[in-house]
Amino acid sequence: MTPTIALSSDAWILLTGAATNVACALVGCFLVLRRMSLMGDALAHAVLPGLVIAFLLSHSLSIVPLFVGAAAVGLLTTFLIQTLHQYARTPTDASMGVVFTSLFALGVVLLKKFVVGHFDVACVYEGSLELVVLSETICGLPRPLFTTCLVLLLNLSVLLLLWKEFQLSSFDPALATTMGLSATAIHYLLMTLVSVTTVASFEAVGSILVVAMLIVPAATAHLLSDRLAAMVAISALVGVLSAVLGFYAAQYWDTNIAGMMTVAAGLLYAVAVFCSPRYGICSTVLNNLKVSLRVVREDLLGMLYRIEELGSARQMTSAEARRAIGGGWLSRLGVAALLRGGHLRRAGECLQLTPRGRTEARQLVRSHRLWETYLVEHLGLPLDHVHEPAHRVEHFISEQMQRELEAEVAAPEQDPHGRQIPD
């Protein structure tokens, strides 16, 4: 039977995949935030016996009994995991493992015993997105698309209605409970939604894509955003994007669509891991590099200032200076940056402070000595122990903090070694 709305079969497959992914991503955000991602995995497997029993009782694969069966087993699973954890002191992850594997095994046995032929176990894993167009139609939509759209609407409306409740109980369940909002009830509601979503998605995309879409888009969004609303929106977008990318990749290489969508989601996550503006590896590495460069630059300025302060006629060659601040390419970059910024100038082979460099160096040495004085006065550290900490901290003392330190120490003119603290 073909759908009544005229769309190419590719479009139907894409729509079904995207709808499933968004439905999963919506609830997945809360799983990831509550650090219960693996409940998604657990529920996706544990609902199997519920499905089989619902099928046996209703003798059909129609939507309502399957949803009821899924919701019931989802609640049962959640309850069993909680109870095992509370009363038998089994660690949460172990109780999760005990419950979902046992239920899954039960499901497999029931399946083999009673429903030979109707279910394909491999299909539970891999799904049969390719066959979407061949299924019966409901309201002009292919059946799998209809069910996932239904669940998508359900998830969306529950989230919109109970947004603040979900938000509060995800970030601070204790506060939610003291405010008279049962975190437990929200927990069970979320788990019911996850179970129902899982079941709706089973037929189309298989358990493996469900688990992936519950966790991966949400984790990707978590790397990209600090606001819940933005996170949910981004995760939905990632869901759609991985459906599209996965579909075309699968067409190109002629492989399993659901598997390829999973791989696409994984790749999007990998991109976020490296390129997220705030939490990405690249930006972390870049930030660390920037700080190291600044430290190297400031150390060099401070050293040259101290030599000047001693009134010694000694001059440093560029090579000597680089060696003194640790050497390597970092020091080379540091010296180059100082020369370019007009903090240093070359006098033949040697490096000299410019007035601009001297001003900056004075501030740094001031921070260093104020900190040393503070450590001796307020923490009672011995004289030979204060240089090292001050040497580390000097780069991170702002003007504001300098003023506060000045107010705290008794004599802001001299450091504990008897040297003058510059203005």
Added chain:
Amino acid sequence: MMGTLFFDSLNLSQKVMLGTALLGGISGVIGSFAVLRGRSLVGDMLAHAALPGICLAFLLWGTRDLWALSLGALTSGLLAIATVTWLVRWTRTKEDAAIGIVLSTFFGVGVVLLSVIQKPHIGGNKAGLDSYLFGEPANMLSDDLVLLTVVAGVILSLVFFFFKEFQLVCFDTDFAQSQGWPTLKIDLTLMAALTVVTIVGLPIVGVILMAAMLILPAATARLWTNRLQVLLVLAGLCGMLAAVGGTQLGRGLPAGAAIVLTAAGLFVLSLVLAPQRGVVARLRSEWQLRGRIAREHLLRSLYELNEPYLPARQQLPLQSLQDYRHWSALPKLLDAAEADAFVERQDKTVRLTSLGLKRAAELTTAHRLWEMYLMQHAGIAPDHVDRDADDVEHLLPAALLVELEQQLEQEGRLPNTITSVPDSPHQLEGPSESSTP
């Protein structure tokens, strides 16, 4: 090889039984460490993550050779563990999400590769690759048995020789680190052992059920004991029992599922029967405690009713006792107290025996000492201490009571000598119900 020759002499059902028993035993032992270490679901992840390695090995070598496929599985399993560790260390993603991401992405890659393998132009014997998904113990060959025996030998000797190290890392990693143990290496060794066991078990019980084999026997054994040595032995035995039982009982059922259901059955049985954590034991001790509390309340009530007439032991009308506080089963309590020779009953009156008076005095002392302590040190109002003391007095150890007495005596708060009962620090009221608004 000698081993192969020996295994060849067995018939199929003997092979299956031996193989699954070996697998059950070692996954029980190594799973115990995973469960204690809070890594129960790592087995689940490994089982899923092995799939792309298996498929790649098949594509590269074009055979279903056990050793080649196991090598592939091992490689992708170790890669998965490394990825999770790296993600947790370097990104904002938490461990649970990292495990989920790696599990599903690796498995997705595996599914894609499987669909490539199933294309007609890819040669080789593809039959049996499916068994890595769902498990097929009946395919047990002598080769599998050799592999299982080698793995079991290596794992057991590893556990035997590094028992102390594993134990330390399982229970107090920080302490181990501060003592200079290479905790990371020990941890990685454990994880590698877990990976090897998972991968060897995959073709026998399948992906999901392999995770169960690691968790269920360990969780079952944990209900019975608090000692690691005993736990390991029990978990190993439990795994073997589940494997043998499952293959024997579950004829005609998918063997992996039958094994896991047997393991689950053992778990439920233990949950009911285990000596301390079991449901029966818990209900029993709760019931005993409730009985003791009721008996102690009876004695204290009798003491308080008798207090005005001390040192005489007064015949107290039952009705006054009935009114004194709320009782759920007063006649039964009185029967029990009479059997203990704490009270004597006549018609409608009751009287403490001298033994009963002594015991009642002790109980009342404990109650009042705790009340005084609460009032002085916790700043609780006099009209609130009665209930609080009610909750605690039955659980106060004798040593603590002596300490309380000494403290109160030093502060001059104890009116009489230790052997006598101090006066109540608040006004005694009638039925205790009325004391709380």
